[in-house]
Amino acid sequence: MLDSPQKYAIFANRTFNLNMMIKQYIKENEERILDELFSLIRIPSVSAQPEHHADMLRCAERWKELLLMAGVDKAEVMPSDGNPMVYAEKMVDPAAKTLLIYGHYDVMPAEPFELWKSEPFEPVVRDGHIWARGADDDKGQSFIQAKAFEYVVKNGLLKHNVKFILEGEEEIGSGSLGAFCQKHKELLKSDVILVSDTSMLSADLPSLTTGLRGLAYWQIEVTGPNHDLHSGHFGGAVANPINVLCKLIADVTGEDGRIRIPGFYDDVDEIPAEERKLVENIPFDIEKYKRSLDVEELFGEVGYNTIERTGFRPSFDVCGIWGGYTGEGSKTVIPSKAYAKISCRLVPHQDHRKISQLVIDYFNRVAPRTVKVSVQPSHGGQGYVCPIDLPAYQAAERGFEKAFGKRPLPVRRGGSIPIIAAFEEILGVKTVLMGFGLESNAIHSPNENMPLDIFRKGIEAVINFHLEYDK
Amino acid sequence: MLDSPQKYAIFANRTFNLNMMIKQYIKENEERILDELFSLIRIPSVSAQPEHHADMLRCAERWKELLLMAGVDKAEVMPSDGNPMVYAEKMVDPAAKTLLIYGHYDVMPAEPFELWKSEPFEPVVRDGHIWARGADDDKGQSFIQAKAFEYVVKNGLLKHNVKFILEGEEEIGSGSLGAFCQKHKELLKSDVILVSDTSMLSADLPSLTTGLRGLAYWQIEVTGPNHDLHSGHFGGAVANPINVLCKLIADVTGEDGRIRIPGFYDDVDEIPAEERKLVENIPFDIEKYKRSLDVEELFGEVGYNTIERTGFRPSFDVCGIWGGYTGEGSKTVIPSKAYAKISCRLVPHQDHRKISQLVIDYFNRVAPRTVKVSVQPSHGGQGYVCPIDLPAYQAAERGFEKAFGKRPLPVRRGGSIPIIAAFEEILGVKTVLMGFGLESNAIHSPNENMPLDIFRKGIEAVINFHLEYDK
Numbered sequence: 001m002l003d004s005p006q007k008y009a010i011f012a013n014r015t016f017n018l019n020m021m022i023k024q025y026i027k028e029n030e031e032r033i034l035d036e037l038f039s040l041i042r043i044p045s046v047s048a049q050p051e052h053h054a055d056m057l058r059c060a061e062r063w064k065e066l067l068l069m070a071g072v073d074k075a076e077v078m079p080s081d082g083n084p085m086v087y088a089e090k091m092v093d094p095a096a097k098t099l100l101i102y103g104h105y106d107v108m109p110a111e112p113f114e115l116w117k118s119e120p121f122e123p124v125v126r127d128g129h130i131w132a133r134g135a136d137d138d139k140g141q142s143f144i145q146a147k148a149f150e151y152v153v154k155n156g157l158l159k160h161n162v163k164f165i166l167e168g169e170e171e172i173g174s175g176s177l178g179a180f181c182q183k184h185k186e187l188l189k190s191d192v193i194l195v196s197d198t199s200m201l202s203a204d205l206p207s208l209t210t211g212l213r214g215l216a217y218w219q220i221e222v223t224g225p226n227h228d229l230h231s232g233h234f235g236g237a238v239a240n241p242i243n244v245l246c247k248l249i250a251d252v253t254g255e256d257g258r259i260r261i262p263g264f265y266d267d268v269d270e271i272p273a274e275e276r277k278l279v280e281n282i283p284f285d286i287e288k289y290k291r292s293l294d295v296e297e298l299f300g301e302v303g304y305n306t307i308e309r310t311g312f313r314p315s316f317d318v319c320g321i322w323g324g325y326t327g328e329g330s331k332t333v334i335p336s337k338a339y340a341k342i343s344c345r346l347v348p349h350q351d352h353r354k355i356s357q358l359v360i361d362y363f364n365r366v367a368p369r370t371v372k373v374s375v376q377p378s379h380g381g382q383g384y385v386c387p388i389d390l391p392a393y394q395a396a397e398r399g400f401e402k403a404f405g406k407r408p409l410p411v412r413r414g415g416s417i418p419i420i421a422a423f424e425e426i427l428g429v430k431t432v433l434m435g436f437g438l439e440s441n442a443i444h445s446p447n448e449n450m451p452l453d454i455f456r457k458g459i460e461a462v463i464n465f466h467l468e469y470d471k
Numbered sequence: 472m473l474d475s476p477q478k479y480a481i482f483a484n485r486t487f488n489l490n491m492m493i494k495q496y497i498k499e500n501e502e503r504i505l506d507e508l509f510s511l512i513r514i515p516s517v518s519a520q521p522e523h524h525a526d527m528l529r530c531a532e533r534w535k536e537l538l539l540m541a542g543v544d545k546a547e548v549m550p551s552d553g554n555p556m557v558y559a560e561k562m563v564d565p566a567a568k569t570l571l572i573y574g575h576y577d578v579m580p581a582e583p584f585e586l587w588k589s590e591p592f593e594p595v596v597r598d599g600h601i602w603a604r605g606a607d608d609d610k611g612q613s614f615i616q617a618k619a620f621e622y623v624v625k626n627g628l629l630k631h632n633v634k635f636i637l638e639g640e641e642e643i644g645s646g647s648l649g650a651f652c653q654k655h656k657e658l659l660k661s662d663v664i665l666v667s668d669t670s671m672l673s674a675d676l677p678s679l680t681t682g683l684r685g686l687a688y689w690q691i692e693v694t695g696p697n698h699d700l701h702s703g704h705f706g707g708a709v710a711n712p713i714n715v716l717c718k719l720i721a722d723v724t725g726e727d728g729r730i731r732i733p734g735f736y737d738d739v740d741e742i743p744a745e746e747r748k749l750v751e752n753i754p755f756d757i758e759k760y761k762r763s764l765d766v767e768e769l770f771g772e773v774g775y776n777t778i779e780r781t782g783f784r785p786s787f788d789v790c791g792i793w794g795g796y797t798g799e800g801s802k803t804v805i806p807s808k809a810y811a812k813i814s815c816r817l818v819p820h821q822d823h824r825k826i827s828q829l830v831i832d833y834f835n836r837v838a839p840r841t842v843k844v845s846v847q848p849s850h851g852g853q854g855y856v857c858p859i860d861l862p863a864y865q866a867a868e869r870g871f872e873k874a875f876g877k878r879p880l881p882v883r884r885g886g887s888i889p890i891i892a893a894f895e896e897i898l899g900v901k902t903v904l905m906g907f908g909l910e911s912n913a914i915h916s917p918n919e920n921m922p923l924d925i926f927r928k929g930i931e932a933v934i935n936f937h938l939e940y941d942k
Contacts, residue, residue: 329849
């Protein structure tokens with residue numbers, strides 16, 4: 001519709017008209033856009049299944065073609081330690097800001113096939129939804145990015161540089177991405193990263209994920225006597241490693257739900273008053289939540305509500321415990337050993353390596369001399385937070401508002417997405433998580449889908465992001 | 472040798488001469504005594520193995536014959552719910568005291584046969600030991616009782632009534648004995664029970680077992696959310712059943728090693744000052760004990776030493792614990808359930824049923840409302856104590872002293888022998904545990920044996936018991 005920056009300038013303060021034109025562009029091009037998206041979806045790029053090895057390359061090549069068609073200056077399929085990466089760029093001005101858009105072209109396996117109402121790799125539009133594996137995660141969401149980029153390029157509205165990086169191993173742990181980023185720091189150099197691979201609270205509650213928790217994980221082994229003992233002959237005279245392990249674990253958490261390991265909270269930021277107010281605005285039915293878990297009462301750190309506890313505060317959980325006799329009936333034994341797998345969810349600024357060592361040192365220090373305690377660290381990952389005053393975050397917020405008619409709520413998620421923390425660590429760049437998923441989109445499950453309405457609004461939102469990001 | 476009470480009276484205060492005569496009797500009759508014992512041992516009365524079913528009856532019949540030869544008035548093989556019982560008696564005076572001697576004619580399996588230096592069911596005397604399955608447990612020890620009885624009967628020294636009861640299921644849990652005792656209370660009526668089926672501290676340290684601990688056992692189940700949860704999405708906001716179980720367990724035992732369940736010690740007797748002195752006399756090398764377990768420090772109730780902790784004090788041990796992910800690697804999960812098997816060793820006067828309920832009530836009371844806690848009782852058993860001022864105990868003590876030249880140490884054992892507590896409960900009679908076993912006798916193992924020297928001294932000690940018991 002618009003074909004020059006000049007025309008854009010004329011309408012810049014007439015948002016209503018611009019949005020009308022965006023909507024019209026999407027409508028007029030929808031058939032083509034869906035055809036393009038479906039061509040991606042038809043390639044079963046299942047990274048977990050070796051029989052789809054050739055499909056990975058085919059899918060990467062198709063992405064390269066589609067990005068060139070969308071308006072990038074150059075695009076290439078680049079080798080990595082695993083599946084290839086798709087890199088593309090549109091450089092408008094070396095002095096301008098650069099946006100790096102990340103997505104992934106691999107999908108989860110579609111099994112069990114018999115539960116699908118239509119073929120997982122033959123997308124259809126039914127009841128206003130696109131039905132297919134990857135309709136949301138992440139072909140559908142990544143394509144929202146590609147088509148919003150197309151709009152701003154074709155209409156001469158792009159004032160910042162845009163780079164794309166698409167990987168093919170996200171569903172199997174992004175094993176090659178870290179090394180690729182290390183190797184290509186210059187190529188991937190950017191001011192901010194934009195990702196559409198997360199979900200919103202609901203279709204009526206647009207939201208932006210502003211934080212993810214980090215993770216530290218350990219296995220703890222407590223050794224008492226050098227062999228299992230008869231509990232009659234030795235009970236009461238020798239420390240029982242299970243009893244000791246229970247005490248070590250119990251002592252970590254206070255009655256107030258706080259973790260009592262000295263120094264544990266040193267790098268935990270207090271929740272800004274502004275964010276606490278935003279949390280209050282998130283509709284949350286605590287009675288429904290308890291009913292869904294079938295628990296009478298919740299437990300967590302005193303002074304914080306459930307959303308704050310999972311989003312802004314660290315946790316300490318035993319993920320597994322075992323020792324002694326666990327079969328049918330009873331055996332009177334003092335076992336030689338007891339084990340537990342323990343983990344902490346961490347919040348941004350808590351370094352998982354520092355916490356890992358802190359916890360190891362703590363257990364070694366408090367372990368009684370009646371037993372031997374060994375704590376082995378397992379994997380870990382950094383938490384991530386996107387400051388809500390980051391210009392790109394605010395651009396995303398306004399983009400959402402324009403498309404959905406509501407200001408999106410900033411939401412901290414309790415889980416971890418290691419690559420986001422890795423981007424920050426390796427590339428030194430913040431990521432804005434501008435995801436359009438819905439719980440009902442059934443990602444990773446049969447009948448994955450994407451409502452067409454959300455798909456269109458997503459493109460609108462990202463177009464507006466680009467326009468706002470330049471302000 | 473002696474053949475009338477009159478002759479005994481002449482020598483009664485000339486102990487030295489009497490003991491000389493006892494030794495001479497044993498020596499002169501040893502070949503016959505061993506022949507008789509060996510005839511019992513040759514019958515492979517292995518209660519755990521169905522193929523030896525006929526041997527059980529044969530062994531019971533042989534015992535009947537041997538008891539008749541030893542001087543009982545009557546003997547019979549009586550049916551029970553399982554293997555038959557051997558009952559015999561010598562009633563000298565309805566008004567006199569009655570002693571009930573208990574033993575068992577069944578033995579443990581002899582496997583692995585290849586580790587035996589001579590045939591397990593073909594007894595031989597080698598290096599001054601009898602080698603065979605049952606040489607100690609309990610054919611050898613029971614036969615000490617039979618031959619001591621023979622001596623006092625044949626020499627007209629018996630002034631009290633003697634009854635024998637021999638069962639054939641001790642090695643498989645004495646399943647039929649309780650009901651038999653219930654059914655034949657009148658037949659088994661007695662003033663005290665004498666048993667040779669325990670061991671001494673060592674050949675140089677004769678001892679008498681004066682106490683056994685009772686037992687209570689439970690399984691505890693803690694249920695948190697109704698399904699396993701993602702530790703990222705829920706960690707810190709929902710009570711983790713493993714964390715809760717650890718706290719429930721940890722809270723039971725104080726830093727002082729005492730069990731903090733209210734009322735738990737209500738029926739625990741303080742150790743009499745006299746017994747504490749006797750405990751001090753038991754040679755015990757704590758450094759060697761720790762080295763054998765490979766522990767740097769011991770743990771138990773403050774104010775008591777290791778022997779007191781296992782013999783005189785109750786204990787609380789987790790025998791097994793499990794929940795969550797226990798495989799290789801790591802899984803970030805908050806499990807729905809966690810379990811533990813817990814047990815207490817109890818001391819005499821602590822009723823296992825009362826303690827069982829006390830512990831169940833305690834856990835139900837302290838369980839937080841964030842989880843559901845269920846405590847299921849498993850089996851239990853009463854403890855047992857033989858007062859050291861019991862006349863029969865003192866007779867056993869003096870009997871030992873005459874035979875071994877040393878006053879035996881009273882020793883409380885930490886384990887449990889349910890039948891001894893059952894005798895007290897059903898028959899209302901105390902038991903004196905006058906055992907002559909040694910650790911090196913290898914009961915339940917290949918190359919079970921009994922030193923001939925101990926066998927002879929055992930007979931001497933029991934003969935003296937009979938004489939002392941009448942005083």
